[in-house]
Amino acid sequence: MIDVRLLAEPFSPGDFVGPFSNAHPGLGGVCTFVGEVRSGQGVEVLELSHYEPLTLPAMEELAQTAVARFDLMGILIVHRTGQMMPGEPIVLVSAAALHRREAIEAVDFAMDHLKGDSWFWKREKREDGWHWIEPRERDHSDLARWQ
Amino acid sequence: MSLNLVFLGRLADAAGEGERKVSTVPSIAALIAGLEPELSAALGSPKVKIAVNGKIVSDRAIFTLRDGDEVAFLPPVSGG
Secondary structure (H helix, E strand, O other): OEEEEEEOOOOOHHHHHHHHHHOOOOOOEEEEEEEEOOOOOOOOEEEEEEOHHHHHHHHHHHHHHHHHHHOOOEEEEEEEOEEEOOOOEEEEEEEEEOOHHHHHHHHHHHHHHHHHOOOEEEEEEEOOEEEEOOOOHHHHHHHHOOO | OEEEEEEOOHHHHHHOOOEEEEEOOOEHHHHHHOOOHHHHHHHOOOOOEEEEOOEEOOOOOOOEOOOOOEEEEEOOOOOO
């Protein structure tokens, strides 16, 4: 199954991963990645904005591409929008496959594309106010791995 | 009738708001030229992508705008 969601409220990854695994009887492996807001670097709040007509359709297309490319049984992508505090989950990707390598690589692939090639804009609130986060060179080199 | 403009990311700061209605003009160039100079310069950057009614515009020079269109200005994404 393909399950892609944008959530405006905090979520608990475990609430999604259990049902996702159970939906794929006979699977050989599930790989899950959870990204959280880093703490301890002066960031008080992280805000992710998106554009409804583009963001979710592009994530659904990414999910379909990952399923086809890595021969997955299913993929789960959950992404937060709005304001988050340090320690809160931002993103969850879980891939189910017959064999472990496909599941692991699919999660890596999906994360690189979510980070470098998805319709999200990020800003951080620090002591001195809000700062927009610019794209990093690393995001482009991470994406280039899959071309 | 009018166009609905949407400014994403730091462009919302440049515009002073996330959305704005303007009178309909036929081209994207005319639309951008009609805005305040600082915003106009920011939107004209080749790094800023443009979507009309939820579809990315591939060639902004030949695109024709119509009444009621939603035109979104999308700066480079900063990752999930």
